[in-house]
Amino acid sequence: MSTPQRPVFFEGQYVAATDLDATVSHARDRAARHDRYLHEWGIAEGLALTTEDATDPTTGARFVTVTLQPGVAIDGTGREVVVPEPVPLGEDQFRETNGADPGTKLLYPVFLAGLDRDPAAVSLIGGDTGLKTRADESFQIIFGRLGDERLVTERPPAEIDAGPGDGTQPWHILLGFVGWENGRFRTASPRSGTVSRRTAGVRADVVAAPGGTLTLRSQLAAGEGGAAVTLTGENGLSFGLYKADGAVEELLGVSARGDLRVRGTIAGGPAAGSVAAVSGIATDGMVLPLPAGLSTEQVESGQVALHLSATPQLTGAPSVTPPAAGTWLPAPIECRVGPDRRLHCRVRWLRIDAPDGMAALETPGAAAFLVLATVSSATPSTGSTENQT
Amino acid sequence: MGLTVVYAKETWHVLGAVQSTGGAGGVPDAGQLVGDRLELRGNRALPGPAESGAVPIAVPVDQLAAAAVDAASDLDGLPAVLTTPFAFGVTVVNEQPKSALVPLNDGWGPAPVEATTRRITVTLPQPVTEGSPALVLVAVGAGPPRSLPALVTGPQLTIDTNLSAGVYPVLTLVRGVAARIDAVQVSA
Numbered sequence: 001m002s003t004p005q006r007p008v009f010f011e012g013q014y015v016a017a018t019d020l021d022a023t024v025s026h027a028r029d030r031a032a033r034h035d036r037y038l039h040e041w042g043i044a045e046g047l048a049l050t051t052e053d054a055t056d057p058t059t060g061a062r063f064v065t066v067t068l069q070p071g072v073a074i075d076g077t078g079r080e081v082v083v084p085e086p087v088p089l090g091e092d093q094f095r096e097t098n099g100a101d102p103g104t105k106l107l108y109p110v111f112l113a114g115l116d117r118d119p120a121a122v123s124l125i126g127g128d129t130g131l132k133t134r135a136d137e138s139f140q141i142i143f144g145r146l147g148d149e150r151l152v153t154e155r156p157p158a159e160i161d162a163g164p165g166d167g168t169q170p171w172h173i174l175l176g177f178v179g180w181e182n183g184r185f186r187t188a189s190p191r192s193g194t195v196s197r198r199t200a201g202v203r204a205d206v207v208a209a210p211g212g213t214l215t216l217r218s219q220l221a222a223g224e225g226g227a228a229v230t231l232t233g234e235n236g237l238s239f240g241l242y243k244a245d246g247a248v249e250e251l252l253g254v255s256a257r258g259d260l261r262v263r264g265t266i267a268g269g270p271a272a273g274s275v276a277a278v279s280g281i282a283t284d285g286m287v288l289p290l291p292a293g294l295s296t297e298q299v300e301s302g303q304v305a306l307h308l309s310a311t312p313q314l315t316g317a318p319s320v321t322p323p324a325a326g327t328w329l330p331a332p333i334e335c336r337v338g339p340d341r342r343l344h345c346r347v348r349w350l351r352i353d354a355p356d357g358m359a360a361l362e363t364p365g366a367a368a369f370l371v372l373a374t375v376s377s378a379t380p381s382t383g384s385t386e387n388q389t
Numbered sequence: 390m391g392l393t394v395v396y397a398k399e400t401w402h403v404l405g406a407v408q409s410t411g412g413a414g415g416v417p418d419a420g421q422l423v424g425d426r427l428e429l430r431g432n433r434a435l436p437g438p439a440e441s442g443a444v445p446i447a448v449p450v451d452q453l454a455a456a457a458v459d460a461a462s463d464l465d466g467l468p469a470v471l472t473t474p475f476a477f478g479v480t481v482v483n484e485q486p487k488s489a490l491v492p493l494n495d496g497w498g499p500a501p502v503e504a505t506t507r508r509i510t511v512t513l514p515q516p517v518t519e520g521s522p523a524l525v526l527v528a529v530g531a532g533p534p535r536s537l538p539a540l541v542t543g544p545q546l547t548i549d550t551n552l553s554a555g556v557y558p559v560l561t562l563v564r565g566v567a568a569r570i571d572a573v574q575v576s577a
């Protein structure tokens with residue numbers, strides 16, 4: 001490995017072929033490192049495998065011709081692979097790899113790889129010497145054996161300072177799959193099972209939107225029905241589908257304040273065996289709340305069991321208006337939670353310094369509560385349980 | 390911790406409160422906090438410690454609303470609205486309750502609510518604000534309470550009704566004045 005070297009020149013210098021090569025290589029290597037380390041390799045544009053129905057004039061058997069459409073890909077060395085025009089896939093080349101009649105319904109992978117080739121037409125300047133003055137940044141199509149598509153990711157990465165590969169060690173870019181039957185192609189597909197052709201991506205820890213709106217969408221064009229995620233400072237995070245006018249109809253959003261907006265339904269819920277809690281203080285007659293994410297229906301169906309406790313909050317004097325004079329001692333006479341989670345809290349106050357003997361006063365009270373909710377299995381069991389003070 | 394109150398839609402009186410953490414976010418509706426009714430009980434002075442009792446009255450949920458409020462005016466570590474909810478009210482502007490609670494006039498005199506079989510008379514604490522809405526709920530039997538709306542026109546509120554003799558729980562709500570529940574003796 002070595003530090004990238006940039007050619008420099010001085011006035012009157014004799015410029016040799018190596019100097020010019022270095023000029024080209026510096027820019028080309030830099031571009032390859034950019035593509036390799038700031039992007040994920042794969043198909044960038046086009047390169048679809050298309051089929052056309054055909055019939056063998058001799059046997060009358062039906063088959064398809066398979067054509068690789070034009071496109072661009074970046075391989076794992078950062079090399080750009082350009083297919084400028086449609087290329088028919090060769091049956092003879094397939095037979096060389098997999099035999100004439102493999103006899104299976106499984107699909108065979110098809111790869112693209114960059115390859116430097118000598119140009120067909122030699123430059124006039126170097127033609128007399130037989131030396132190369134150009135190199136075609138060409139490609140080759142490679143048929144794989146069954147299952148070879150799973151070996152693509154096992155290729156070791158390029159050296160950190162390396163330029164683009166020259167194709168002598170092909171970097172396989174999966175284009176898709178072909179089916180073979182009776183010695184001819186029978187189909188082509190972009191995927192086989194869970195494996196599909198690999199498209200190029202982006203490597204970044206930070207993606208910043210200078211315009212103020214960051215958009216991710218699932219299609220190249222913003223077509224109606226396509227999914228999009230947008231992030232803005234004003235509206236927060238939003239997921240939705242494109243409408244015909246190009247606007248995104250929000251289905252799910254999180255505001256800049258953290259408020260959640262949901263147009264659809266929220267599936268799932270607490271897992272069986274999990275425990276959720278809510279605690280606080282409530283006044284007499286109030287219905288105690290349920291922990292977040294749980295509903296009264298879940299309690300009533302027995303899916304959620306409640307464990308409730310309530311403790312009266314006793315202050316220094318009766319909570320009456322106007323305030324009662326004197327010295328009072330509190331005694332809770334009722335503090336319980338009913339089956340409907342309604343709090344019943346009542347306190348009796350005894351005045352110990354009344355001039356004409358002991359006086360008493362009953363008032364509604366407030367109670368500290370704890371609601372523990374245990375999510376049981378899907379089988380309905382008991383309703384709620386109570387723990388009263 | 391979030392503090393939420395349940396208040397009367399017409400008169401803005403706080404009738405119940407809950408402060409909690411761990412519950413669902415946002416402001417629940419009144420039905421989630423009280424069910425189909427808010428069961429209230431008033432104070433009761435007793436001649437001796439052996440006696441007990443309460444004055445129950447249930448306010449239907451359709452007369453109630455909920456609001457998130459500031460947890461101010463602490464008393465013994467508790468927001469005062471949790472110990473004396475009837476002493477507070479909310480302010481509603483453009484149909485939206487404001488978060489700051491308002492302390493209400495609690496200068497009631499002794500036995501301010503009196504009733505005959507034909508009318509209920511409420512002696513209001515001074516000063517009164519003429520034109521203030523008032524609502525008197527009278528628990529009659531097991532059904533929903535009888536709801537008697539009125540407007541303040543003077544130091545006394547007089548509402549015609551039709552009651553038989555007996556003792557009735559009465560919830561008195563006059564905007565700007567602390568709510569109260571009384572066991573009112575209706576004389577023939």
